[in-house]
Amino acid sequence: MDNIHSIISSFKEYSSWIDTLKNVDDHIWKTPIAADKWSVREIIAHITNWDKYLLSDILPSIRRGEKISFPEFEPFNKIASDYAKSGVTKQDILNEAKDTRELLVKELNELPFETVTKHILVNEVTHCPHTGTPYSLLYVVQEFIDHDRHHQKQVQQFAQQNNLV
Template sequence: MSEERNIIHSFGEFSTWLSTLEDLDETLWSKPISEGKWSVSEIVAHIMNWDHHLLFEVIPSVREGKGMEFPECDPFNKKASDYAKSGVSQAKLLKEVRYKRELLVKELHTVPTVMLNKPLTVNGETHCPHTGLPYSLIVITHHFIYHDQHHQKQITEFLEANTVV
């Protein structure tokens, strides 16, 4: 399997990890992971919101040979938080997140390798300020794997600290 396909496969593993949250107690699901932080439900909705953006904004833009645009984070993330607090059930949100990620992974697999690697701008910038790498769809996908892992670690640590064994 090519490096690009391995990255996409790794990105899809988040769907499998979601199953660990299916039987989570509702109190823990909606409790902030620490003072001033989001709850597990808000984090999960946040990831789904970014997946939606990648699927319906970023990939079409890349297919058209345009740069990638990402919205201002705070208002964008607030929409996810609001949705998580809207009364959507845990089961429904998990189903939606899994469906969105699987759809996104399926779509990424249809993007030709040359297009995955094509250098493009992100909000007008050509290179990632953290890695120095030129931006491309596969580089952004790789960044989102780290984003997922960051939030998975937060959730896992929260659950370990709050679960009676």
Template sequence: MTQNEILYSFNNFSTWIRSLENTNEKLWFAPIEEKKWSISEIIAHLFNWDRYLISEILPAVQIGNEINFPEYDTFNKRASDYIQSGVSKSKLIDETIATRNLLVKLLHEMTIERLNRRLTVNGVTNCPSTGAPYSLIYIIKEFADHDTHHKQQIMRFLSGSV
């Protein structure tokens, strides 16, 4: 995938998120599998990561600092906690789309050099699974793949619930 394709895919995800507005409330809050999150928790999870990218990762990249990701389980629990707080489906969808749109805007404002600059992530310069050097565009591609993974989970769940 080229940089433009990665950013397009990352941006286009908002359209799919918007399509979830008509999801039945019961399905919205039901676990997609036993001991798995609900659609609402998955969307909150994606929203939280986008917020983290905006508040922590992009500023670190701008000033050339190492990137640090938090401990995943603790961080990801915030998504479930947010849903348990009573946030509505429409509010979560609106927040998620607005945050993704802002993130994509900020990424488009970055220079190609900044997007491709090699990074150190949690003390490592290359992805342990692929060996590829870390860069912001590489990380965004990983997040786009992560989006696709969750989209497929949700689509399978919804297609089995019809």
């Protein structure tokens, strides 16, 4: 049980990190972090889009005891990138990111232990192909934490390269 709270707490840390981006210069916010990479705004929209998918598709499937499926990554990620470049303000993207993550954490905290730890099918697969670990919602959340941290590290390195820290 402590492991569940620890993982969900780690997942929630992203909300606090979002606050550190409020004062990022608009030029930096919109500049790709490297050649053929997204900008900070696109990265945040990308993570938010996945959080929304967890809320709208994954959690309802889990509650019904069904398998879960993830969409094809490229087209799904393009939706977030296009949204980030649509003229939406930095503040709106940040608020949406924080609000969505906090709602997702609240929903996860309300799920029973058995639901969070039950073995599930993910895209018709029972175990993670990289680790051999059986899939559960908790395992999927841990994968999303790793995903968050990957992108946070990219943003932090970009900030350091531009003398923003």
